[in-house]
Amino acid sequence: MNNNPVALVDRSLYFTIGFSFFFLFAITVVMIWFVVRYRRSRNPVPSDIRGNGWLELAWTVIPTCIALAMFVSGWQAYMGLRTVPDGAMEINAYAQMYSWIFVYPNEKETENELVVPMGTPVKLIITSEDVLHSFFLPAFRVKVDAVKGMETYVWFYPDREGEFVFHCTEFCGTGHSSMDGMLSIVSPEAYQAFLEEEDDE
Amino acid sequence: MHRVSYGTLSAVLGVLLVLTGLTVAVSYVDLGAFNVWLALGIASTKASLVLLFFMHIRDEGRLVVLSFLGTVLFLAIMIAFTFCDVAFRGHIGI
Amino acid sequence: MEPVRSFFDTPSPSRYSGALSWLLTTDHKRIGLMYLFVILFWFVVAMFLGGGMRLELMFRGRTLMGPESYNALFTLHGVIMVFLFIIPGIPAIFGNFFLPIQIGTDDVFFPRLNLLSWYLYIIGGLLALVTLFIGGPPDTGWTFYVPFSVGTQTNVSVAVFAAFVLGMASMLTGINFVTTVHRMRSEAMGWLQMPLFTWSIYATSWVQILATPVVAITLILIILERFLGVGLFDPARGGDPILYQHLFWIYSHPAVYIMILPGMGVISEVITVFARKPIFGYKAMALSSIAIAVVGSLVWAHHMYTSGMSDTAVFVFSLLTFLVAIPSAIKVFSWVATLYKGSILMTPPLFFSLCFIYLFSVGGLTGLVVGAAGADIHVHDTHFVVAHFHFTMFGGTGFAFFAALHHWWPKMFGRMYDFKRAYWAAVLITFGFLLHYIPMFILGLQGMPRRYYDYVAEFEAGNFVAGFGAVFMLVGLLLMLVNLLISLKRGTLAPSDPWGGTTLEWKTLSPPPLHNFVETPDIADYPYDFTDVVRDSSGDGGGV
Amino acid sequence: MKPAMDDRGKRLGMWLFLYTEVMLFGGLFVLYAVYFSMYASDFMAGGKELDRFFGTVNTVILLVSSLAVAASITAVQRNEKRASVVWLTAAILCGALFLINKYFEWSHKIHEGIYPGSDDLIYGEPGRNIFFGLYYIITGLHGIHIVIGMALLGVALLFTIKGRITGDNHVFLENAGLYWHLVDLFWIFIFPLFYLVL
Structure with missing residues (x-):
C-alpha cells in the first residue's frame, strides 16, 4: 500500500534528524576549530568584526527554507496519519483508569488486547471514560489522546503479522505505566475465528 | 501633567451614559450574530472614551x-x- | 583617599544591621544575592528529586519507591525546577544584580516592590514545601492537566497556589525591570548601546508581564473547580478539557522563552568578553531577542498535536513553530561567528558557554523534530520530548546559569574561584549530561512514554545507562557548587575587571559600592568595543 | 539615575500592572468566547435570566464613580483639597453601592438554586451550567477587584486628607484612579456579554 503513513512519518523523522546532525556537526567543528585556532596565546590581537550583512542574510534565509521544507514533510506525514482510507474497519476503544477496552464490529469486547486481521486498514475510535489518556502504538507511529466527551481516532495499516505493544502516554495516575497492552495482527481467518470465539468472562 | 476640566469630564460621562442606553436598547432588537459585534463595538467605544479622557492615556x-x-x-x-x-x-x- | 566600601558593608536602608540589613534591604544587589542562595537551595533539592527518579528507573519494577512516590517525585521535580529555579534563576539573580549596573544606574525603579517580589518567591517556595509534608504531595506532573488534577486526592490546590504566588513574583519583577530600563537608563545610553544581557532581560520581562497572568487565572480555575465544581473543563457539565491545555500553554510556552532568553543574553556577554571581540551582528542579536519573545508567544499549541485539537490548528502552530526556530538559529550562528578571529582565552565561564552552544543546538535541532506535525505524533509524550527539553532547559538555561555564576562571581563577591575544580566540574556535568539524556532520545524513538514508573523489557539498557549519567551529573554539580562556596572563604581577591570586559559592570569595583559607581561611568557608543581593553593588556600575555 | 520624583515612571509601572490585569481577565474572556460559540442559544437564554435592570444600574454607578475619580484628580491639580475629598468619597460610595447591588443579585440567584455545583445547573443544560459558571467566576473576580480598588481609593482619600497628596505630588491618586478606571473598563465589557446577550 503506498502512502502508508509509517513511511511518511519515518521520512519526516530521517529528514529532520539528518539535517540536524549535519548542522550540529558543522557548528561544533567550526566552534572548536575557532577556539583552538584563535586562542589568545596564538592570536593576541583580535580583529574588530562587527557583522556582515550578506552573511547574516544568508544564514537567515537558508535555514528558513530548510525549516519550511521540514514543516512540509511533517505536515504530509501528519495528513497521512489523519486521512483514513476507504473501507477501514472501525473498532471502538474506551480508555479508563487503567486499562483499554476494545469493542469490535460484532460487539465482542476485549481488554488490553487488540486483535486485527492483516491487510485491512483499522480505524480506532477512541474516547475516555474518566481522565485523559493517550493511545500510543509505536510500531505504527500513531498516538492520540483519549478525551472524555469527545471522539478521537487513529488509523493504521496492519501490513505484517506479529505482536506489537501499545502504551498510555498521557499521565493518568498510579497505574499509568502499567496501562499498556498488546496488538496482535493475525491472518483474516484467525481473526474470524477470534471474533466468533466466546468471551472469556 | 495635562489637566482635564470638569466640563469635559461631565460631557464624557454624558456620552458614556447615552452609549449605555444605546447598548441596552439595541439588545432588544434581533440582529442575529450582528448583535454581539454591535454590543462589543459600543463597549469598545466606551472603553476608548474612558482611556482617553479619564485615564489620560495620551499624556503618557x-x-x-x-x-x-x-x-x-x-x-x-x-x-x-x-x-x-x-x-x-x-x-x-x- | 579613603577606600570605597562595598555594598556588603553598607546596608541600605542604613538604619538596619545584621540579618535585618538583608531581610529588609532595598538594594538590588543584596536582593539579587538573597535570590541566589534561595534559588541554589531549590536547585539542589530538585536535583536530588530528579536523581531519585533516575535511580528508580535504572532497573525494572519496584526498586526504591512505589508509583505514588515516583509520581510525586516527578511532579515536584518539575514544579520546583520550572517555577523555583529556571524561570526566576537568571532574571532574579543576575538581572537584579547587573541590569541596573549595565545601564549605569543605582537601583531598580521600584526597590521596595523588588523586595516584595523576593518575599512572594519565598512564600511560594514554602507553599511548595508544605505540599511535600501535608495531605500527600501532588501527583499530576507540573502541567496540572484536567480532569486528573481536579479529581486527584493529593494536595494539588496548595501546589497550584504556590505556582500562582511564584507567578506574581515573576510578574512584578518583570514590571520592575521594564520600568527601570525605560526610566532609569543612563541618559547617554541609547537603545542600541544597551548590553545584550540587558536586552534579553528586557524582552523576557515583557513576556512575563503579558503571559504570566494567563496561567495565574488558569491555576485559580483549577482551585475553583476543586472546591466548587463549576465544571468549566468537565465534559459531563459542558466543559472542554482541551481548553485548559490552551490556557495553560498560552503561558507555559512563552515561559520556556522566559527561561531561555536571559540565558542567551548571558552567553552573548561571556563570548564577547573572552573572545575580546564585538558580538557578531549586535542589531540582529537584539532584534532576535524581541522576535523570539513575540513569535514565541504564538506557538503554544504545538504541545497539543495529539490532544484532539483540529488539524487547522496543527497546521498553523506547526508552521509558526518552524519560524520561531530561525531567530534562535541566528543567535547560534552569531555566537560562533563571534569567535572567528577573536583572541580567545579559555576560562570556566567560556567553557560552560561553549558547552551551552553545543547542548542548546542539540535541544534546538531536536525541537525541529517535535515541531514537525507528523514526526511529533510518534515522539510526543515520550522520553524523546523529555530529553529535548532538558537539552534546551538544562543544557541551555542551566549551563547559561552556570556560565553566569562563573562569569560574574568575582564581581558579585570580589573573590576568584579555583579554575581547576571548575573545569573538572564542568567536564563531569557535561559528560554526565550526555550519558543521561542521549539514551533518552533513543528510548523515546523506541517508544518509551514519559512519566513511566515502570517499563517493558526493551527499554532496560537505555534506562540503566542513563542512571549512571545522573550520578556523574550530581557529582559534577555538587563539585561546582562546593568550589564556588569555598572561594568565598579562600579565594584570592578579584580585581575590578578580571576578564577584560567592556560593559559597565566591569568599570566599577568588585564587589560594587552601594550606589554601584564611584563616579559616573562613560557610556561607549558601542557596548562591545574592545580596542581599549586590547591596548591596555598588550604585553601582559593576555593571562588572567 | 532616577530623578527625585519620576511620576511618569511610577505611572508606567502602574500601566504595566494594568496589562497584567487585562491578561488575567483575558484568560476568562478566551473561555467566554469559545463557550459562547459552542452554546450560543444557552448563553442567550441564560442572559435573559439575569436582571437587566440591576446590570444597567450597576453600569451607571460605575461610570459615575469613574467620573468622580477623574474629577478628584482635576480637583487636586487645582489645589481644591475639599472638592477632591468629596469626589473621592463619592467614588468609594459608588463602589459600595455596586457591591450591595451585586450582593442582592447573587443572593437572589443563589436562592433560586443557581450557583456553581447546584443540582439545577449540573443536571440542566450543559451550556447553561457553563454560562452561570462563567458568570459567577467573572463577576466574582470583578467584585474582588472592586474591593481592592475601593481600598486603594480609601488610602488615597486618607492621604489627601492628611495632606500627603497635593497638587504637586498626586501620583498615588492617579495610580489608584488608573486601577479604578480599569475595573470600570472590565465592567463595560462584562455588562453586554452577560446581561445583554441576545
Whole structure:
C-alpha cells in the first residue's frame, strides 16, 4: 500500500534528524576549530568584526527554507496519519483508569488486547471514560489522546503479522505505566475465528 | 501633567451614559450574530472614551499607547488562535 | 583617599544591621544575592528529586519507591525546577544584580516592590514545601492537566497556589525591570548601546508581564473547580478539557522563552568578553531577542498535536513553530561567528558557554523534530520530548546559569574561584549530561512514554545507562557548587575587571559600592568595543 | 539615575500592572468566547435570566464613580483639597453601592438554586451550567477587584486628607484612579456579554 503513513512519518523523522546532525556537526567543528585556532596565546590581537550583512542574510534565509521544507514533510506525514482510507474497519476503544477496552464490529469486547486481521486498514475510535489518556502504538507511529466527551481516532495499516505493544502516554495516575497492552495482527481467518470465539468472562 | 476640566469630564460621562442606553436598547432588537459585534463595538467605544479622557492615556506618550494596544492585540490573537482549534474541530485537513 | 566600601558593608536602608540589613534591604544587589542562595537551595533539592527518579528507573519494577512516590517525585521535580529555579534563576539573580549596573544606574525603579517580589518567591517556595509534608504531595506532573488534577486526592490546590504566588513574583519583577530600563537608563545610553544581557532581560520581562497572568487565572480555575465544581473543563457539565491545555500553554510556552532568553543574553556577554571581540551582528542579536519573545508567544499549541485539537490548528502552530526556530538559529550562528578571529582565552565561564552552544543546538535541532506535525505524533509524550527539553532547559538555561555564576562571581563577591575544580566540574556535568539524556532520545524513538514508573523489557539498557549519567551529573554539580562556596572563604581577591570586559559592570569595583559607581561611568557608543581593553593588556600575555 | 520624583515612571509601572490585569481577565474572556460559540442559544437564554435592570444600574454607578475619580484628580491639580475629598468619597460610595447591588443579585440567584455545583445547573443544560459558571467566576473576580480598588481609593482619600497628596505630588491618586478606571473598563465589557446577550 503506498502512502502508508509509517513511511511518511519515518521520512519526516530521517529528514529532520539528518539535517540536524549535519548542522550540529558543522557548528561544533567550526566552534572548536575557532577556539583552538584563535586562542589568545596564538592570536593576541583580535580583529574588530562587527557583522556582515550578506552573511547574516544568508544564514537567515537558508535555514528558513530548510525549516519550511521540514514543516512540509511533517505536515504530509501528519495528513497521512489523519486521512483514513476507504473501507477501514472501525473498532471502538474506551480508555479508563487503567486499562483499554476494545469493542469490535460484532460487539465482542476485549481488554488490553487488540486483535486485527492483516491487510485491512483499522480505524480506532477512541474516547475516555474518566481522565485523559493517550493511545500510543509505536510500531505504527500513531498516538492520540483519549478525551472524555469527545471522539478521537487513529488509523493504521496492519501490513505484517506479529505482536506489537501499545502504551498510555498521557499521565493518568498510579497505574499509568502499567496501562499498556498488546496488538496482535493475525491472518483474516484467525481473526474470524477470534471474533466468533466466546468471551472469556 | 495635562489637566482635564470638569466640563469635559461631565460631557464624557454624558456620552458614556447615552452609549449605555444605546447598548441596552439595541439588545432588544434581533440582529442575529450582528448583535454581539454591535454590543462589543459600543463597549469598545466606551472603553476608548474612558482611556482617553479619564485615564489620560495620551499624556503618557507613545510607549504606553503602543504597549496598551499591543496588549489588546495579544489578547485578540490569543482568542483568534484558540479558534483555529475550536472552530475547526471535526474537519480533516486545513 | 579613603577606600570605597562595598555594598556588603553598607546596608541600605542604613538604619538596619545584621540579618535585618538583608531581610529588609532595598538594594538590588543584596536582593539579587538573597535570590541566589534561595534559588541554589531549590536547585539542589530538585536535583536530588530528579536523581531519585533516575535511580528508580535504572532497573525494572519496584526498586526504591512505589508509583505514588515516583509520581510525586516527578511532579515536584518539575514544579520546583520550572517555577523555583529556571524561570526566576537568571532574571532574579543576575538581572537584579547587573541590569541596573549595565545601564549605569543605582537601583531598580521600584526597590521596595523588588523586595516584595523576593518575599512572594519565598512564600511560594514554602507553599511548595508544605505540599511535600501535608495531605500527600501532588501527583499530576507540573502541567496540572484536567480532569486528573481536579479529581486527584493529593494536595494539588496548595501546589497550584504556590505556582500562582511564584507567578506574581515573576510578574512584578518583570514590571520592575521594564520600568527601570525605560526610566532609569543612563541618559547617554541609547537603545542600541544597551548590553545584550540587558536586552534579553528586557524582552523576557515583557513576556512575563503579558503571559504570566494567563496561567495565574488558569491555576485559580483549577482551585475553583476543586472546591466548587463549576465544571468549566468537565465534559459531563459542558466543559472542554482541551481548553485548559490552551490556557495553560498560552503561558507555559512563552515561559520556556522566559527561561531561555536571559540565558542567551548571558552567553552573548561571556563570548564577547573572552573572545575580546564585538558580538557578531549586535542589531540582529537584539532584534532576535524581541522576535523570539513575540513569535514565541504564538506557538503554544504545538504541545497539543495529539490532544484532539483540529488539524487547522496543527497546521498553523506547526508552521509558526518552524519560524520561531530561525531567530534562535541566528543567535547560534552569531555566537560562533563571534569567535572567528577573536583572541580567545579559555576560562570556566567560556567553557560552560561553549558547552551551552553545543547542548542548546542539540535541544534546538531536536525541537525541529517535535515541531514537525507528523514526526511529533510518534515522539510526543515520550522520553524523546523529555530529553529535548532538558537539552534546551538544562543544557541551555542551566549551563547559561552556570556560565553566569562563573562569569560574574568575582564581581558579585570580589573573590576568584579555583579554575581547576571548575573545569573538572564542568567536564563531569557535561559528560554526565550526555550519558543521561542521549539514551533518552533513543528510548523515546523506541517508544518509551514519559512519566513511566515502570517499563517493558526493551527499554532496560537505555534506562540503566542513563542512571549512571545522573550520578556523574550530581557529582559534577555538587563539585561546582562546593568550589564556588569555598572561594568565598579562600579565594584570592578579584580585581575590578578580571576578564577584560567592556560593559559597565566591569568599570566599577568588585564587589560594587552601594550606589554601584564611584563616579559616573562613560557610556561607549558601542557596548562591545574592545580596542581599549586590547591596548591596555598588550604585553601582559593576555593571562588572567 | 532616577530623578527625585519620576511620576511618569511610577505611572508606567502602574500601566504595566494594568496589562497584567487585562491578561488575567483575558484568560476568562478566551473561555467566554469559545463557550459562547459552542452554546450560543444557552448563553442567550441564560442572559435573559439575569436582571437587566440591576446590570444597567450597576453600569451607571460605575461610570459615575469613574467620573468622580477623574474629577478628584482635576480637583487636586487645582489645589481644591475639599472638592477632591468629596469626589473621592463619592467614588468609594459608588463602589459600595455596586457591591450591595451585586450582593442582592447573587443572593437572589443563589436562592433560586443557581450557583456553581447546584443540582439545577449540573443536571440542566450543559451550556447553561457553563454560562452561570462563567458568570459567577467573572463577576466574582470583578467584585474582588472592586474591593481592592475601593481600598486603594480609601488610602488615597486618607492621604489627601492628611495632606500627603497635593497638587504637586498626586501620583498615588492617579495610580489608584488608573486601577479604578480599569475595573470600570472590565465592567463595560462584562455588562453586554452577560446581561445583554441576545
